[in-house]
Amino acid sequence: MSITDRKKDHVRLCLDDQSAYKKSTGFEAWDLKHNALPEIDFNQVNPSAKLLGRTFGFPLFISSMTGGYSEAGAVNAVIASFCEKNNLPFGVGSQRVMLEKPEEESSFSLVRKYAPTAFIAANIGGSQLAEGLSDTRLRLLADSIRADAIIVHLNPLQELMQPEGDLTFAGILKAVESLVRRTDLPVIVKETGAGISGAVALRLYDAGVKVIDVAGAGGTSWSKVENLRTNTRSSLFDEWGIPTAVCLKEIDALNLPDLEMIASGGIRNVLDMVKAICLGAGFTATAQPVIQAIVEGGEDSLQNLYDGWYRDLCIAMCLLGASSVEDLKPSMLRLVKDN
Numbered sequence: 001m002s003i004t005d006r007k008k009d010h011v012r013l014c015l016d017d018q019s020a021y022k023k024s025t026g027f028e029a030w031d032l033k034h035n036a037l038p039e040i041d042f043n044q045v046n047p048s049a050k051l052l053g054r055t056f057g058f059p060l061f062i063s064s065m066t067g068g069y070s071e072a073g074a075v076n077a078v079i080a081s082f083c084e085k086n087n088l089p090f091g092v093g094s095q096r097v098m099l100e101k102p103e104e105e106s107s108f109s110l111v112r113k114y115a116p117t118a119f120i121a122a123n124i125g126g127s128q129l130a131e132g133l134s135d136t137r138l139r140l141l142a143d144s145i146r147a148d149a150i151i152v153h154l155n156p157l158q159e160l161m162q163p164e165g166d167l168t169f170a171g172i173l174k175a176v177e178s179l180v181r182r183t184d185l186p187v188i189v190k191e192t193g194a195g196i197s198g199a200v201a202l203r204l205y206d207a208g209v210k211v212i213d214v215a216g217a218g219g220t221s222w223s224k225v226e227n228l229r230t231n232t233r234s235s236l237f238d239e240w241g242i243p244t245a246v247c248l249k250e251i252d253a254l255n256l257p258d259l260e261m262i263a264s265g266g267i268r269n270v271l272d273m274v275k276a277i278c279l280g281a282g283f284t285a286t287a288q289p290v291i292q293a294i295v296e297g298g299e300d301s302l303q304n305l306y307d308g309w310y311r312d313l314c315i316a317m318c319l320l321g322a323s324s325v326e327d328l329k330p331s332m333l334r335l336v337k338d339n
C-alpha cells in the first residue's frame with residue numbers, strides 16, 4: 001500500500017471508537033481540589049501560556065496529523081486557519097511522503113497561505129532521520145512550511161505493527177543529537193501514543209532536546225489503528241504503552257533544567273489538560289478530537305469545540321483559584337487512587 005493511501009486510512013480509522021486504548025491516561029487517579037475561596041474574579045482568568053518563548057492564546061498544541069494527499073491539504077488548511085485565528089501552535093503530519101513524492105509538497109506548504117504568522121512545526125520520523133537526512137532535504141522540509149520548529153516523532157510500536165513498517169530503530173538517538181546540532185530551529189521530540197518514559201526523556205535531554213511531548217497511552221492506540229487497517233499483526237500489543245500521567249510524573253521527577261514538557265495522548269477535555277499541567281507539563285496537545293471535529297463539521301465544528309474548551313478552562317482555573325496557567329500547581333491535585 002502506498003504511503004498516501006496509508007495516511008488516508010489513518011484519518012478514517014482514528015475516528016473509529018475501536019482505535020482508542022481501553023487503558024486510561026491515568027488522570028482519573030487525581031481529583032482537582034475545589035477552592036471555595038478563589039479570591040479572583042472570573043474575568044481575571046487568563047488562559048494564555050508560553051512555549052519556546054512564545055505566548056499562545058491557550059495551552060494547546062494541535063498535534064501533527066496529516067499531509068501528503070489532496071484531502072489532507074484540505075484538513076491542513078482548516079487547522080492552519082483555525083490556529084492563525086486563535087493563536088495556537090500546530091504541527092503538520094509526517095513529511096516523509098515529501099521525500100518520496102516531492103509533488104505532494106503543496107498539501108503541506110499551503111498552511112502558510114492560511115496561517116502566515118502561526119507557529120508551525122515540521123515533522124519527520126526518527127527512523128527516517130536515522131536512515132540519513134541530508135541538510136538539503138532537511139531544509140526542503142522546513143522551508144516548505146517556513147517551520148518554527150522541527151518535530152521528530154518516535155513510533156516503534158506503530159512501525160512494528162505495520163506490514164510495510166520501517167524497522168530502523170538503531171541510531172535514532174544519535175541522529176536526534178546531530179539534528180539538534182545542525183539546525184537553528186528548536187527540536188521537539190514526541191511519541192505517537194505509546195509514551196516517553198523518564199529514562200528515555202533523560203537520554204533525549206542529554207542529547208540536547210529541550211522540548212518533549214510525552215504522547216502517552218490512553219488516547220489513540222496505533223497498534224489498534226494498524227490492526228484495524230491490515231489485520232496482519234497480533235492484537236497482543238493493542239494496550240502496549242505508558243499512560244500519559246505516568247510519563248508526566250516520571251519526567252517531572254527528574255527536574256531537568258529548562259526542559260519544556262508537553263502533555264499529550266488522550267487529552268480529551270479541559271480537566272485532562274488541567275491535571276496534566278498540575279503534574280508538571282507547561283503545555284498540552286491533542287490530535288484525535290481535532291480530526292473528529294473537522295470530519296464532522298469543518299472549521300466551524302473545530303471552533304465550537306475550542307470555544308467550549310476555552311470556557312471550561314477559564315471555569316476550572318477560577319474554581320482552583322488560578323488566574324494564570326503558571327498558577328496551576330501539584331498542590332491542587334488530590335490522589336484518589338494509586339496508578
Ligand SMILES: Cc1cc2nc3c(=O)[nH]c(=O)nc-3n(C[C@H](O)[C@H](O)[C@H](O)COP(=O)(O)O)c2cc1C
Binds near residue numbers: 092153190218285286
Ligand atoms: C489521523 C492521525 C494521523 C497522525 N499522523 C501523525 C504524523 O504524521 N506524525 C506524528 O508525529 N504523529 C501523528 N499522529 C499522532 C498524534 O500526533 C498523537 O501523538 C497521537 O494520536 C496521540 O494523541 P491523541 O490521543 O490525542 O490522538 C497522528 C494522529 C492521528 C489521529
